[in-house]
Amino acid sequence: xxxxxxxxxxxxxxxxxxxxxxxxxxxxxxxxxxxxxxxxxxxxxxxxxxxxxxxxxxxxxxxxxxxxxxxxxxxxxxxxxxxxxxxxxxxxxxxxxxxxxxxxxxxxxxxxxxxxxxxxxxxxxxxxxxxxxxxxxxxxxxxxxxxxxxxxxxxxxxxxxxxxxxxxxxxxxxxxxxxxxxxxxxxxxxxxxxxxxxxxxxxxxxxxxxxxxxxxxxxxxxxxxxxxxxxxxxxxxxxxxxxxxxxxxxxxxxxxxxxxxxxxxxxxxxxxxxxxxxxxxxxxxxxxxxxxxxxxxxxxxxxxxxxxxxxxxxxxxxxxxxxxxxxxxxxxxxxxxxxxxxxxxxxxxxxxxxxxxxxxxxxxxxxxxxxxxxxxxxxxxxxxx
Ligand code: HEC
Ligand code: HEC
Ligand code: HEC
Ligand code: HEC
Numbered sequence: 001x002x003x004x005x006x007x008x009x010x011x012x013x014x015x016x017x018x019x020x021x022x023x024x025x026x027x028x029x030x031x032x033x034x035x036x037x038x039x040x041x042x043x044x045x046x047x048x049x050x051x052x053x054x055x056x057x058x059x060x061x062x063x064x065x066x067x068x069x070x071x072x073x074x075x076x077x078x079x080x081x082x083x084x085x086x087x088x089x090x091x092x093x094x095x096x097x098x099x100x101x102x103x104x105x106x107x108x109x110x111x112x113x114x115x116x117x118x119x120x121x122x123x124x125x126x127x128x129x130x131x132x133x134x135x136x137x138x139x140x141x142x143x144x145x146x147x148x149x150x151x152x153x154x155x156x157x158x159x160x161x162x163x164x165x166x167x168x169x170x171x172x173x174x175x176x177x178x179x180x181x182x183x184x185x186x187x188x189x190x191x192x193x194x195x196x197x198x199x200x201x202x203x204x205x206x207x208x209x210x211x212x213x214x215x216x217x218x219x220x221x222x223x224x225x226x227x228x229x230x231x232x233x234x235x236x237x238x239x240x241x242x243x244x245x246x247x248x249x250x251x252x253x254x255x256x257x258x259x260x261x262x263x264x265x266x267x268x269x270x271x272x273x274x275x276x277x278x279x280x281x282x283x284x285x286x287x288x289x290x291x292x293x294x295x296x297x298x299x300x301x302x303x304x305x306x307x308x309x310x311x312x313x314x315x316x317x318x319x320x321x322x323x324x325x326x327x328x329x330x331x332x333x334x335x336x337x338x339x340x341x342x343x344x345x346x347x348x349x350x351x352x353x354x355x356x357x358x359x360x361x362x363x364x365x366x367x368x369x370x371x372x373x374x375x376x377x378x379x380x381x382x383x384x385x
Contacts, residue, residue: 024101025215025291032106039093039103044084047110054084059115063107065367068297068374070104071341072367078348079362094346097339112249112290113212115187117156122195129182131192134173138199151200152208156189159196160253161282167260168274181261184254213280218288225275225285226267236266241292252286297367304376311363313373316354323354333381340374 036042044052048059063073074081085092095103126132136144150159163170174181222228230236237259247255264274277285308314308328316325334340352362365373 025219025288026102026105026109027214027216029105029109029112029215029287029291030212032102032104032109035099035103036106039095039099040090041093041103043088043090044081048113048115054088055081058107058110062111064111065104065108065295066297067100067104067338067341068299068370069295069367070107071100071345072297072365072370074345075348075362075365075370079352082349082352092349095342097334097336097342100338100341100345108294109212109287109290112287115190115248117187117190117192117194119191119194119198122191122193123199125188125192126195129188129192130179131182133177133179134170137196138201147196148200148202150193150196151202152204152206153193154197154207155283156193156250157213157253157283157286158208159193160189160250160257160286161277163257164260164282165276167257168264171261171264183258185251186254187248187250189250189253213283213285213287215284215288215291218284218286221281221285222288225277225281226272227275227285229272230263230266237263240289247290247293249283249286249290252289253282256286297371299368299370299372299375301372301375301379303368304372304374307369307373308376311365311369311373312355312360316351323350328377328380331377331381334374334378337371337374337378340377341370344370344373 036045036047042051044054046052046057046059049057051057063070065073082092084090126135126137134144135147137147137150140146150162153159170181173179222231231238231240267274308317315321316323317328318325319327332343334343348362355362
């Protein structure tokens with residue numbers, strides 16, 4: 001008896017470890033945009049103003065979390081969603097595991113794209129941040145570096161990238177002129193970009209959009225550019241797992257810029273080469289850091305066993321039930337959490353129907369509850385196989 005328990009605990013623990021350490025970084029977080037449209041989310045929800053207005057705009061109402069968070073949010077709002085869908089004759093979305101993964105990555109990523117910058121805030125920053133002491137834009141000023149050619153770059157990541165690359169020169173010039181280089185927070189990179197583009201004397205309608213970044217490539221760059229050395233291998237810099245929840249792209253770019261001077265001098269002392277970025281590399285690294293910050297649900301198979309009873313799953317999933325619900329030992333073994341989440345979501349309407357007939361509502365499920373239920377069912381279905 002005791003031995004059996006120990007073996008089980010170890011299995012559950014190992015399982016938990018393998019799930020907890022799996023990074024599952026998305027190759028292309030924008031892939032979920034297609035699912036978002038195909039599944040009709042866009043007819044009720046907007047992303048920064050484009051789309052329907054029945055549900056919240058994901059540019060304003062921030063969704064932050066992993067796939068368990070997404071399922072929990074949708075689940076807890078599903079009664080209202082299903083009601084609006086019935087009223088408007090919209091088809092209820094039904095998911096594959098991959099849909100769930102791509103949707104949650106996309107919705108988390110939406111905030112990364114950031115709010116558009118504000119030109120007048122940018123103009124103000126250009127002088128208060130001291131840029132105007134070394135740079136000109138709109139008309140040439142002798143002795144100052146003109147930034148007019150920046151006009152074609154729409155994304156604030158490009159500004160962050162060139163500034164990062166010139167960081168050493170800027171810091172040297174700053175020391176010589178007795179100017180303290182500014183630090184950045186909030187949406188300031190976006191505001192400055194908006195201002196530089198608006199004020200530029202360059203007569204062109206050409207635009208270059210930075211692509212949003214690949215977290216998978218970003219992780220490789222994080223190693224090859226030496227970030228890993230200071231931030232993971234040697235504890236010289238802080239671990240970047242949880243920098244500050246909910247940072248947008250411009251905030252992360254700001255955090256990187258803010259430490260560029262200190263980083264450059266430390267690297268020089270250590271005889272390391274300053275890492276500069278080309279093309280979309282900065283976007284890749286920042287999107288990687290952004291995904292490392294993803295809030296993740298936590299749970300345990302033990303809590304899952306308790307929740308399976310408490311949340312009423314056992315009302316249907318027992319031997320001899322009248323609704324054709326399989327008992328847990330007959331459940332399919334899910335290859336990954338997203339396939340489980342899709343199965344759970346897809347049977348919400350059926351569950352709701354049965355529950356409503358008994359005067360009950362769908363049980364509320366918090367992200368950690370969903371994770372625990374998954375760990376419980378995963379362990380149960382693995383045992384027999
Ligand atoms: C028929 C309209 C409709 C459709 C289609 C729809 N939703 Fe919703 N959704 C809503 C409404 C309305 C709410 C707000 C419910 C509330 O406030 O209780 C909501 C809320 C949400 C929330 C919670 C937001 C929060 O943070 O509070 C998420 C997440 C969500 N929907 C995701 C989706 C996804 C993903 C899809 C596509 C698969 C989708 N919705 C399709 C109407 C819809
Ligand atoms: C102390 C002087 C100084 C300050 C202050 C300064 N810079 Fe610079 N900046 C430079 C120097 C020097 C270069 C390198 C120019 C070169 O490569 O010839 C540079 C380069 C740049 C570039 C790259 C230009 C290009 O065409 O590649 C950008 C963009 C830029 N700075 C933006 C800013 C912004 C925005 C601010 C304010 C937040 C700022 N700089 C503040 C000195 C400064
Ligand atoms: C020479 C060591 C070193 C290297 C190389 C290095 N960093 Fe850092 N980093 C630090 C230190 C030290 C800090 C702490 C902030 C400070 O004191 O300025 C930091 C801070 C940061 C922060 C801000 C963290 C926060 O909580 O605000 C970010 C983001 C960051 N680094 C990203 C990077 C990236 C991306 C790279 C690779 C391109 C990199 N760093 C390379 C040493 C390093
Ligand atoms: C009202 C009855 C009812 C309740 C309550 C219920 N289920 Fe189900 N469940 C079903 C039925 C019926 C099926 C068979 C698939 C279908 O018809 O959608 C099913 C299928 C499933 C499946 C897919 C199994 C497979 O092999 O594909 C999972 C996972 C699942 N339920 C989990 C849960 C969880 C977790 C709860 C509690 C939060 C729960 N169910 C509550 C009726 C219910």
